[in-house]
Amino acid sequence: MSSSTSLLLKLAEEISRNTSVIVEHLNRNDLPQPSFDADGPSHPIPEANEELSAARHALIEASKALHTLAVGPSETTRLFYFKDIYFVGAMQVLCHFNVPQQVPVHGEISMGELSTKTGLDKGLLARFLRMAAVNYYFTEPRPEFIAHTAWSKTLATDPKMRACVWFRHSEMMPSVAKLVEAVETYTSSPEAAEPRNTAFRLAFGDTFFDYKEKHQDHMVKFGQFVDAFASGIEADTAESFARAYTWETLPAGSLVVDVGGGIGHISTAVAQKHPLLRFQVQDFGDLAEESSLLRQSAGVSDRVQFCPHNFFDPQPETSREAAVYFLRNIMHNWPDMDCRRILKPIVEVMSPDSRLVVCDIVLPEPNTTPKTQEAQVRALDIVMLSMFNAKERSYEDWQDLFTSVDSRLRITAVIGRPKLGTESLIEARLMQ
Ligand SMILES: C[S@@+](CC[C@H](N)C(=O)[O-])C[C@H]1O[C@@H](n2cnc3c(N)ncnc32)[C@H](O)[C@@H]1O
Numbered sequence: 435m436s437s438s439t440s441l442l443l444k445l446a447e448e449i450s451r452n453t454s455v456i457v458e459h460l461n462r463n464d465l466p467q468p469s470f471d472a473d474g475p476s477h478p479i480p481e482a483n484e485e486l487s488a489a490r491h492a493l494i495e496a497s498k499a500l501h502t503l504a505v506g507p508s509e510t511t512r513l514f515y516f517k518d519i520y521f522v523g524a525m526q527v528l529c530h531f532n533v534p535q536q537v538p539v540h541g542e543i544s545m546g547e548l549s550t551k552t553g554l555d556k557g558l559l560a561r562f563l564r565m566a567a568v569n570y571y572f573t574e575p576r577p578e579f580i581a582h583t584a585w586s587k588t589l590a591t592d593p594k595m596r597a598c599v600w601f602r603h604s605e606m607m608p609s610v611a612k613l614v615e616a617v618e619t620y621t622s623s624p625e626a627a628e629p630r631n632t633a634f635r636l637a638f639g640d641t642f643f644d645y646k647e648k649h650q651d652h653m654v655k656f657g658q659f660v661d662a663f664a665s666g667i668e669a670d671t672a673e674s675f676a677r678a679y680t681w682e683t684l685p686a687g688s689l690v691v692d693v694g695g696g697i698g699h700i701s702t703a704v705a706q707k708h709p710l711l712r713f714q715v716q717d718f719g720d721l722a723e724e725s726s727l728l729r730q731s732a733g734v735s736d737r738v739q740f741c742p743h744n745f746f747d748p749q750p751e752t753s754r755e756a757a758v759y760f761l762r763n764i765m766h767n768w769p770d771m772d773c774r775r776i777l778k779p780i781v782e783v784m785s786p787d788s789r790l791v792v793c794d795i796v797l798p799e800p801n802t803t804p805k806t807q808e809a810q811v812r813a814l815d816i817v818m819l820s821m822f823n824a825k826e827r828s829y830e831d832w833q834d835l836f837t838s839v840d841s842r843l844r845i846t847a848v849i850g851r852p853k854l855g856t857e858s859l860i861e862a863r864l865m866q
Contacts, residue, residue, distance in 0.1 A: 442503060448496040455489040470570055472539060474584035484852055495804040519607075524565035526603035529596045533559070534582075534589035537572065542581040594665075597658035605634070605652070609820040612636040616820070627769045633820040642821050670855040672703030675762070675793065678853040679861075686710040688757035693745050693780065694764040697725040698738055700793075701760075705734040714753050716743035746772075748779045755785040762793035762857075766814075767822050770835055777839045781864070789846070789861050790836075796848060796858040797828040811856060836862050 456479055460467055468478035479490045502510065528534065531554040537543055545563070549556035563580055566572050571586040588595045609632070616633035620626050630641045638645050646653040664670065681704060684690075690713045692701040698715035705713055713734075715725060719742030729735045743750060745764070759780045765773045780790065795811050815826040827835065829848065836843040842864040850858035 442500065445496045445500040445503070449493060449500065452489040452493040452496065456486060456493065459483070459486050459489075470573070470583045470585070472582040472584060472587050476584060476588055481855075487852075491804055491807065494806050498806055521565060521569050522599075522603050522607065524562040525571065525599045527554075527558075527562050528566060528571075529589060529599045531559075533563070534586055534596070537580055537582050537586070537590060539582060539587060539590060542575055542579045545578045545580060548580060592662070594658040594662035597655045598662050600655050601659040605638075605656075606817070606820075608637040609634045610816075613816075613820055620823075627771050627823070629769055629772060629823050632823045634822075670857050672700045673707075674854055675700055675859070676704040676707040678849050679791065679859050681708045681711060684708075684711060684757050687712065689714060689753070690758040690760055691716060691749075691753045691756045693743075693759055693761045693776070695760070695762075697721050697728050698740060699728060700762055701738050702729055702732045702734055705738050706732060709737075711737070711757075713738040714756070715740045716745065716753070718742065718744075745776050746779070749783045754783040756783075756788060758789050758791050759784065760791045760793070764794075765792055765835075766794045766818050766824060766826055768824050769822075770838070773835055774839050777836070777843075781840045781843060784864055786864055786866060789863050790843065792832070792860045792862070793857055794860070795826045795856060796832065796850060796860065797826050799828070807856075814856075832860055840864065842866065 457467065459465075460478075465480075466475045466478065468474060479486060481487045481490070531552040533548065533552050533554065536548055536551045543551075545556055545560055548554075549559050552559070554562075560578070563572050564574070566586070567574055569585075570583050571589070573581050573583050575581050582590060589599065612633040615636050616631070619636070620631040623631070625631055632641070634642050634645075640648065646656060681690075688711055690701065690704070690711055692698060692713060692715045695701055695715035695717055697717075698713070701713040701715050705711060715738060717725075717740075722740050722742060725740040726735070729738050729740070741750060741752065761776070764776065768776065777790075784790065795814060797811055797815065798808060800808075811826055818824040818826060825831075829845070833845050836845065843862050844865045845860060845862050847861040848858050849861075
């Protein structure tokens with residue numbers, strides 16, 4: 435094979451080309467270069483710039499492919515996730531013993547002092563820290579002294595980042611370990627579609643949310659994990675949803691019903707940008723107080739109301755024939771049969787002018803998006819399976835779901851990248 439047809443070289447050239455785009459942009463704009471140093475930037479390559487974002491994703495894609503080729507099929511399979519599983523375990527121990535917070539943000543600390551401060555045996559501490567350090571978390575600048583990298587510093591300074599490590603180890607890994615048993619036990623059972631029949635329940639003896647209710651510490655950390663996860667996707671913020679959809683085309687005074695809207699952070703952001711619209715946030719009553727604080731501080735209480743409502747019940751009188759019924763991150767938590775129970779009461783009160791706007795992932799056709807991006811949504815699909823017996827859906831899945839509720843409910847628009855990141859806005863209307 436000549437060098438011109440070498441895949442290794444082609445990928446290396448792609449890496450070089452995209453790296454140049456990034457480095458030149460950072461230099462031109464006086465931005466710091468990515469670095470492992472503790473003072474290195476935590477978001478070194480801004481996603482907001484489209485050209486830069488494309489270069490970053492191309493670089494991630496090509497370098498992953500190059501790495502995989504260099505390791506080769508045999509070694510990849512032989513060591514399949516071997517190092518990663520124990521890396522996650524080491525990180526969990528370090529976070530559990532508050533090691534990241536005890537390492538100074540600037541400078542270094544001896545392993546002996548760190549052992550005293552954390553109560554973790556010095557020999558064990560060294561083993562876990564060295565496992566983390568080969569993955570760029572912490573560094574040992576001289577023997578038995580530890581300092582932060584930019585990576586471990588994220589854990590020292592932000593409890594939400596520590597919650598990400600905690601959730602992966604404490605809930606995701608035990609659930610994943612039960613996937614085979616769940617598939618064997620439930621797939622052919624008459625109750626296969628029941629939301630309670632999950633790998634999570636086999637691991638924890640309870641459904642995801644019942645378990646959280648009984649273990650408030652898990653609930654708090656899960657909330658932190660969700661916040662950190664969502665805030666990391668720059669293109670999927672409340673402000674992006676306010677910008678991405680054609681809210682400005684709705685007649686003045688139109689009502690938007692935010693079904694399962696939590697405390698109403700999306701409605702609040704859209705209301706701030708679109709002063710002629712009204713909103714009704716529907717969720718469990720115990721969120722009313724927090725919602726009220728948010729809406730007051732944002733100055734939108736007159737146009738954004740909170741309405742305690744169970745989304746399996748008929749819609750209240752006050753939300754009939756709204757202009758938009760908006761559901762973000764609801765449907766992917768539920769199997770089709772429950773999604774139908776959520777959609778039915780909405781469709782019953784929709785007028786021919788109403789729109790259903792679902793904000794969730796639209797799974798791409800295989801091989802139509804970069805593998806590293808597709809990997810993220812495929813992983814979320816398996817998360818939904820193992821935690822909720824639910825799933826992420828493709829365009830066809832969404833359309834089939836809608837028509838199974840009402841044959842007139844047709845998708846009229848899908849808004850995704852580049853306006854949004856991982857998620858899309860799926861608009862549907864009742865066609866006559
Ligand atoms: C993943 S969160 C999404 C919240 C919000 N839509 C967002 O995008 O941030 C799911 C929401 O559904 C709400 N929820 C769950 N079951 C519900 C039900 N039966 N009736 C109403 N809301 C429910 C939860 O309280 C939570 O706020």
